[in-house]
Amino acid sequence: MRQLVSAGANPALAKLDGFAPLPEADRALLRAITAEHRWVTPASDLIRQDEPAEGAFVVLEGFACRYKLRRSGMRQITGYLVPGDIGGLDAAALAWSDHAVGTLSPCRVARIAPETVGALHARPGIAAALRISGAVDAAIAREWLVSVGRRSAPERLAHLFCELHVRLQAVGLVSEDGYPLPVTQIDLADTAGLTSVHVNRSLQDMRREGLIELRKRRLRILDLPRLRALAEFDPAYLQLTGRETA
């Protein structure tokens, strides 16, 4: 069994090392990156839409999301960033970002300078881990597309809750009964392609069914098997099964 890095201390290292075991030099580089960090208030942009990008970043604590805005102001959230996730890598590749990244809750974030991004790709071990991470992100995006295109409102929410359950488990943020979910129903609506009114009613249905409970920015999962069945959820695509957490 591999030695465990405290996921709480450096979730990004734990995540990448879990995809592909890294030599000590690579691990040291990743540790150095996360040495310096800052707190960011909720609802602030880490990357702005349609602007040149300056480097990338790692989320160490809190929830952030990728999103796009239409001219009318309509918002579509296209992905969540949870502790351990790296954002802005594709923006770095293109030197420009087609979408924004904003915080949903207070976030502790470590910046990765553009030169450092290059240094990461230059190390074969890290490069391979980042490729896997990118492939998983693409798989998540596909699953979201299935949700929005071909699942009912409760099914979409159930699938999202199952996805986050597995991802947060991998970084030790899930306890017996559930996990923190510091997002509003408006955020959930913009995630699932619904209105907040409809999200509210769907959540009440799910609660009445004894599946979940969402109160005080925390999701309690009351019946995981039935929740997964409702979403037709199979965690294989996240490549996180069988991980231990600190």
Place this chain on the structure above:
Amino acid sequence: MRQLVSAGANPALAKLDGFAPLPEADRALLRAITAEHRWVTPASDLIRQDEPAEGAFVVLEGFACRYKLRRSGMRQITGYLVPGDIGGLDAAALAWSDHAVGTLSPCRVARIAPETVGALHARPGIAAALRISGAVDAAIAREWLVSVGRRSAPERLAHLFCELHVRLQAVGLVSEDGYPLPVTQIDLADTAGLTSVHVNRSLQDMRREGLIELRKRRLRILDLPRLRALAEFDPAYLQLTGRETA
């Protein structure tokens, strides 16, 4: 101005070289890959869902798509592969595929053996081009998510037509009045998260508006500015502007 490789002859090389100019050795490797190819009939799978992957492939002619099936048989198409596109790279990274890739029309396809995939990533120039290509694919997926989540039926179709217009232009498949679109209205429905009935009615509306015409597997664009306005389409995210084609 850089020398032009006949896009018709090797669209994948043209595409990657356009993202990041490649040294001759890299170009030779890419040419070698596409030396051998085979024809595949429509509606056949190049990669099957939930199965281990064996290498990747390049589409040289024809249309293919990534898709996922629900247990009920409902299908969601998550991306199109047109000439020059490489498929199965993420499946190679994970040694397993969460989604299927199937042909929409007859396709000419070149196989890339697993060892060759490794050789591609080992070359810094190709690796960088593939990273950019992956970032563009992610941007396309985000745009689709916005479509399905936050755009009306005609807007979704308009956006898809605009996307394909730019992508096919980059490989020289667009003529004065339009481009080949060898897909059924059922395929379009599974792309846009609609039913084929609704796609049919939306297409008729767009035709009546003088925007497009879709007949005999060919899309004619009658009013590109208005089509783009309807979709709020900005081609920047495709990173293909200002390319010349053979």
Place this chain on the structure above:
DNA sequence: CGCCTGCTTGATCACAGTCAAAAACGGTGG
């Protein structure tokens, strides 16, 4: 010519959106 697939049309239905307002919650400051 006949069949199959894909396109078109019509009638009806339901899921989700819209609009509007009230209630609950969570901070903040007095």
Place this chain on the structure above:
DNA sequence: CCACCGTTTTTGACTGTGATCAAGCAGGCG
């Protein structure tokens, strides 16, 4: 501790986009 404020959640009445069901109509191809 409580009054106040903005945000978030909840509720109700109504509307509409897009789904469903079902049938007819090309058009391509053997």
